[in-house]
Amino acid sequence: xxxxxxxxxxxxxxxxxxxxxxxVASPAxxxxxxxxxxxxxxxxxxxxxxxIPPVRTTPLKRFSQTLQRSISFRSESRPDLLSPRxxxxxxxxxxxxxxxxxxxxxxxxxxxxxxxTSKEIKRQEAIFELSQGEEDLIEDLKLAKKAYHDPxxxxxxxxxxxLNQIFGTLDSLIPLxxxxxxxxxxxxxSDGSTEHVGHILVGWLPCLNSYDSxxxxxxxxxxxxxxxxxxxxxxxxxxxxxxxPFSRKLDLWNxxxxxxxxxVKYPLLLREILRHTPNDHPDQQHLEExxxxxxxxxxxINTKTGESECQYYKERLIYLEEGQRDSLIDxxxxxxxxxxxxxxxxxxxxxxxxxEVLVITRAITHNEQLCYQxxxxxxxxxxxxxxxxxxxxxxxxxxxxGAFSNNERIKNFFRVSxxxxxxxxxxxxxxxxxxxxxxxxxxxxxAKEKVTCAGKARVLNSEAHFLLSPHxxxxxxxxxxxxxxxxxxxxxxxxxxxxxxxxxxxxxEQTNSCESEKQLETDV
Numbered sequence: 001x002x003x004x005x006x007x008x009x010x011x012x013x014x015x016x017x018x019x020x021x022x023x024v025a026s027p028a029x030x031x032x033x034x035x036x037x038x039x040x041x042x043x044x045x046x047x048x049x050x051x052i053p054p055v056r057t058t059p060l061k062r063f064s065q066t067l068q069r070s071i072s073f074r075s076e077s078r079p080d081l082l083s084p085r086x087x088x089x090x091x092x093x094x095x096x097x098x099x100x101x102x103x104x105x106x107x108x109x110x111x112x113x114x115x116x117t118s119k120e121i122k123r124q125e126a127i128f129e130l131s132q133g134e135e136d137l138i139e140d141l142k143l144a145k146k147a148y149h150d151p152x153x154x155x156x157x158x159x160x161x162x163l164n165q166i167f168g169t170l171d172s173l174i175p176l177x178x179x180x181x182x183x184x185x186x187x188x189x190s191d192g193s194t195e196h197v198g199h200i201l202v203g204w205l206p207c208l209n210s211y212d213s214x215x216x217x218x219x220x221x222x223x224x225x226x227x228x229x230x231x232x233x234x235x236x237x238x239x240x241x242x243x244x245p246f247s248r249k250l251d252l253w254n255x256x257x258x259x260x261x262x263x264v265k266y267p268l269l270l271r272e273i274l275r276h277t278p279n280d281h282p283d284q285q286h287l288e289e290x291x292x293x294x295x296x297x298x299x300x301i302n303t304k305t306g307e308s309e310c311q312y313y314k315e316r317l318i319y320l321e322e323g324q325r326d327s328l329i330d331x332x333x334x335x336x337x338x339x340x341x342x343x344x345x346x347x348x349x350x351x352x353x354x355x356e357v358l359v360i361t362r363a364i365t366h367n368e369q370l371c372y373q374x375x376x377x378x379x380x381x382x383x384x385x386x387x388x389x390x391x392x393x394x395x396x397x398x399x400x401x402g403a404f405s406n407n408e409r410i411k412n413f414f415r416v417s418x419x420x421x422x423x424x425x426x427x428x429x430x431x432x433x434x435x436x437x438x439x440x441x442x443x444x445x446x447a448k449e450k451v452t453c454a455g456k457a458r459v460l461n462s463e464a465h466f467l468l469s470p471h472x473x474x475x476x477x478x479x480x481x482x483x484x485x486x487x488x489x490x491x492x493x494x495x496x497x498x499x500x501x502x503x504x505x506x507x508x509e510q511t512n513s514c515e516s517e518k519q520l521e522t523d524v
Contacts (some may be wrong), residue, residue: 048065062085116193123360124277128196130269134181137262141174144255164226164329166256168217172210174261180204198286201270205293211263215301216308219258223312223370225253263301266294267520283300306334315336317359318366318373326378328357337443339436344394349375351429353443356381356451358416360427376425382451385446387415394428412437416444449489508519 115125125259144504149167152158158166228234242246272288310333319325332354340363341351350372352359358379361372391411417426431437 029033032500038302048156071476074146101191102128104359119276119278121343123273124193125270126276127197128192130197130273131181133262133265133269134184137258138174138177138181140255140258141170141177143246144252145174148252148255152234155237156235157231159469161227162224162446164219166221166228168221169210170256170259173214174287176207176210179207196283196286198283198290199275201290202286202293205266205290205297208263208266208294208297209300211259211297212301212304215260215263215305216255218305219309219312221256222253225256227368227370235439262297265299269290270294310335310354313372316369316371317361324374326357327361329354329378332356336447337353337440339440341431341440343430344428349429353381353440353447355447357442358384376427379416379425381444381447381456383418383420384448385417385419385442386441386448387417388441389413389415389428394430414441418454 051523087386144167149163152159152161180200183204184194184197187196187200188194229238237254242249242251270287270291274284274291277283277287313328313333313335317329334355336353336355338350341349348363350361350363352361352372358381360375360379362375364371364373391413394413395412411429412431414431414437415426417430418424429440431440
């Protein structure tokens with residue numbers, strides 16, 4: 001060994017001896033006294049579960065609340081989805097049959113890079129989406145009839161009359177869409193491309209007017225279906241279908257609502273085709289015409305569906321006394337919005353906002369039908385006072401604000417009040433969440449604006465209806481024409497001078513020469 005390496009050797013040897021001594025002494029030290037290095041990791045392990053909730057409490061709470069709201073919102077159409085069924089306890093989870101989305105470029109073997117431009121490819125994709133949507137719609141409508149309607153009729157789960165009410169004119173829609181699908185396939189070339197589609201749509205779209213009766217029946221159909229779900233046979237059958245692969249986790253009402261959702265989607269599909277159609281293309285004019293046709297049809301069906309919904313709920317209002325009846329309710333043709341709200345005592349109320357009146361009711365069952373009993377006198381929208389209340393401003397259950405109550409109970413309140421002479425009302429109403437509350441506020445404000453604008457328009461029309469008479473007094477058009485007739489009659493000496501609301505009695509006393517003219521003046 002070299003002398004100059006000896007100090008380094010001693011140093012390394014001492015270090016190794018120190019490590020060995022520490023390794024030998026460490027077990028003894030652990031047995032003699034607890035080490036903080038060991039206790040600290042142990043505390044982390046034992047408190048690992050307690051460390052997770054503070055970090056994830058708020059998101060988990062919000063998610064659970066959102067999930068609960070979505071389930072409660074769909075509870076009418078999906079009752080007791082999580083409740084165990086005696087016939088499904090030992091059944092393995094079914095494989096859901098999913099519908100794969102298809103693209104035109106993937107369906108047809110086309111060398112698009114050499115044949116078509118990027119804009120033309122997008123146009124072909126939009127046309128193919130229209131055609132594929134028709135095919136999916138027909139499949140769903142046939143499935144609703146084959147898997148729901150026919151078995152329930154054959155097993156006598158529902159009567160034929162009840163099924164006709166729920167399914168409406170669904171059968172008549174199937175050949176309608178089969179016709180469009182056939183036309184679209186006939187004009188498709190062998191390579192999968194479609195040159196002209198506008199003229200097909202212009203000729204076919206007027207057939208969608210038949211959706212009028214189907215959409216107008218949906219409110220009554222939904223109410224009857226919800227009522228029949230209280231029957232355990234109906235509920236069990238629908239649950240079996242829901243857990244089957246063919247349903248794609250969709251309940252019966254989702255299938256029955258597919259035609260309506262398809263109807264409102266047509267304008268979007270046609271605009272997408274038009275957006276990728278060149279300006280000099282022959283389809284340009286036809287597509288614009290088709291968009292105008294479908295927009296008019298959707299608007300007309302939407303209006304009639306709203307009127308049907310309004311009439312349905314008006315017929316189910318129960319008045320405790322005749323004084324609660326209001327002509328504003330009878331003359332309403334549209335329900336702006338309606339839904340369940342709670343007052344500051346936690347009582348569940350069902351509130352209807354018609355065009356010109358707010359009606360607060362309680363949902364009750366009358367003659368095995370869901371009806372709505374008036375809770376208070378209807379409130380005219382023109383006299384309604386709306387207040388957006390901050391969280392915590394309302395006393396819940398008569399207690400002091402925030403005392404012995406959950407903070408969630410004193411959120412999302414707004415107040416509607418009304419005072420006219422000796423009559424006055426004030427209601428603090430709570431929505432399910434902030435979004436629902438904002439919707440109510442927006443609907444009420446829009447209704448007040450419409451009523452105010454309509455009132456101003458009526459005043460202007462009434463003022464424009466009056467004209468100035470030759471003597472400077474204001475008369476209506478009818479009175480002016482009568483005055484001209486009196487002046488043109490040479491055999492009559494009688495004359496009539498009218499003001500805004502009176503007749504000059506002195507001149508009437510002087511005109512007695514003609515009995516017929518006097519009778520005319522008396523009638524006027």
